[in-house]
Amino acid sequence: MPNFNPAKNAIHRGDCVELLTGWPEAFARLVFADPPFNIGYRYSGYDDARAYTDYVDWSRRWMAAATRALAPDGSFYIAIGDDYAAELRVIGRELGLTLRNWIIWHYQFGQNMRDKFVRSHTHILYFVKNAKNFVFNAGQSRFPSARHTEYGDRRAKPEGRLPDDVWNEFPRVCGTFKERQGWHGCQMPEALLSRIIRVSTNPGDVVLDPFAGSGTTPATAIKLGRVGIATEQSEEYADAAIKRLDSAIREAKAWKKPDATGWSEFDRESLRNLYREAETPIDALASNPAALACVEASLAARIGRPVHADSIVQKLRELDAANQLPRFKNDRPFRAKVHRKQDFARDRKLVRAWHLGLPAKLKKLNELGRQTG
Numbered sequence: 001m002p003n004f005n006p007a008k009n010a011i012h013r014g015d016c017v018e019l020l021t022g023w024p025e026a027f028a029r030l031v032f033a034d035p036p037f038n039i040g041y042r043y044s045g046y047d048d049a050r051a052y053t054d055y056v057d058w059s060r061r062w063m064a065a066a067t068r069a070l071a072p073d074g075s076f077y078i079a080i081g082d083d084y085a086a087e088l089r090v091i092g093r094e095l096g097l098t099l100r101n102w103i104i105w106h107y108q109f110g111q112n113m114r115d116k117f118v119r120s121h122t123h124i125l126y127f128v129k130n131a132k133n134f135v136f137n138a139g140q141s142r143f144p145s146a147r148h149t150e151y152g153d154r155r156a157k158p159e160g161r162l163p164d165d166v167w168n169e170f171p172r173v174c175g176t177f178k179e180r181q182g183w184h185g186c187q188m189p190e191a192l193l194s195r196i197i198r199v200s201t202n203p204g205d206v207v208l209d210p211f212a213g214s215g216t217t218p219a220t221a222i223k224l225g226r227v228g229i230a231t232e233q234s235e236e237y238a239d240a241a242i243k244r245l246d247s248a249i250r251e252a253k254a255w256k257k258p259d260a261t262g263w264s265e266f267d268r269e270s271l272r273n274l275y276r277e278a279e280t281p282i283d284a285l286a287s288n289p290a291a292l293a294c295v296e297a298s299l300a301a302r303i304g305r306p307v308h309a310d311s312i313v314q315k316l317r318e319l320d321a322a323n324q325l326p327r328f329k330n331d332r333p334f335r336a337k338v339h340r341k342q343d344f345a346r347d348r349k350l351v352r353a354w355h356l357g358l359p360a361k362l363k364k365l366n367e368l369g370r371q372t373g
């Protein structure tokens with residue numbers, strides 16, 4: 001099998017259908033695909049204004065090739081615009097995939113319009129190959145809910161809640177953003193990919209993207225300790241994305257290395273994501289033990305080690321002072337209702353018990369990963 005080595009993090013130049021059908025089956029634990037939406041966008045080497053049936057037939061072909069590459073317990077996410085979301089959902093059913101969520105990614109910085117409402121969402125269809133057997137690392141995406149942060153509600157789960165299926169934490173990558181590559185107009189945010197990869201794969205798993213574009217999927221996969229493989233029809237994009245991957249490979253090593261304070265860049269990035277998701281100002285968080293305990297639990301699950309609440313608040317303040325915290329949409333003052341003292345004590349106890357069980361849980365997860373990997 002020429003030009004294919006799943007152990008390497010790579011962008012393969014060429015047509016995804018041709019390449020994927022020449023490769024072995026079932027090697028990817030996750031496929032993330034962000035195909036052209038057939039809306040007349042200008043790509044190098046690809047016509048994004050095809051006849052309806054031509055585009056739908058082609059979609060069927062590439063989705064079949066991607067499904068073939070998917071492991072029996074694999075997950076398949078497809079980002080798609082309004083015009084073809086329904087068609088791709090139906091093709092998924094024809095291919096025997098099970099839809100688990102129809103996610104709406106609601107982004108900020110949609111392109112301005114003159115005579116209609118600004119388009120500010122993309123559909124993300126989340127399929128699995130086997131409805132009963134798939135990876136879903138819930139702990140990787142829990143965060144404090146409004147029950148913790150707003151209402152001081154005793155029913156708040158100490159370990160936090162899972163995100164809704166409408167995702168509005170991730171702005172589109174616009175011109176001023178640090179991660180923007182600048183040579184590809186459809187770059188996805190790494191934070192969004194990070195959520196999908198962390199939830200639907202384990203370290204070491206293969207993540208496949210048939211439409212590499214700027215290389216966001218494999219670059220994020222590599223940084224998270226997964227193997228990133230992608231295909232891209234444009235030589236120009238592929239060459240530039242390969243450079244992005246090279247720096248991701250270099251960064252991945254430094255990324256997990258703790259500094260003198262014990263925090264690695266990966267830990268800081270995990271905290272930044274959590275902070276964005278919790279949508280709660282630092283002072284409000286610091287004065288809300290239930291919410292803070294939940295942040296402690298969520299962060300521990302994401303980075304694989306417990307960090308005390310005081311260190312978390314201190315780190316948030318440091319990041320804020322260095323202008324390294326994301327701004328969030330609902331940046332509103334904290335309005336806690338009465339949360340009784342015994343409730344705080346109960347939450348702390350539960351979180352502590354959960355923490356004590358963490359090493360065993362992580363071990364189990366690793367074992368599961370090895371068995372299914």
Ligand SMILES: C[S@@+](CC[C@H](N)C(=O)[O-])C[C@H]1O[C@@H](n2cnc3c(N)ncnc32)[C@H](O)[C@@H]1O
Nearest residue numbers: 015016034186187188211213214215216232233
């Ligand atoms: C929407 S962009 C993907 C952007 C990517 N998610 C990112 O974050 O940069 C779609 C990409 O698919 C590529 N493409 C189109 N047809 C293809 C095919 N048949 N095989 C491989 N790549 C293809 C285009 O060149 C384009 O770069």
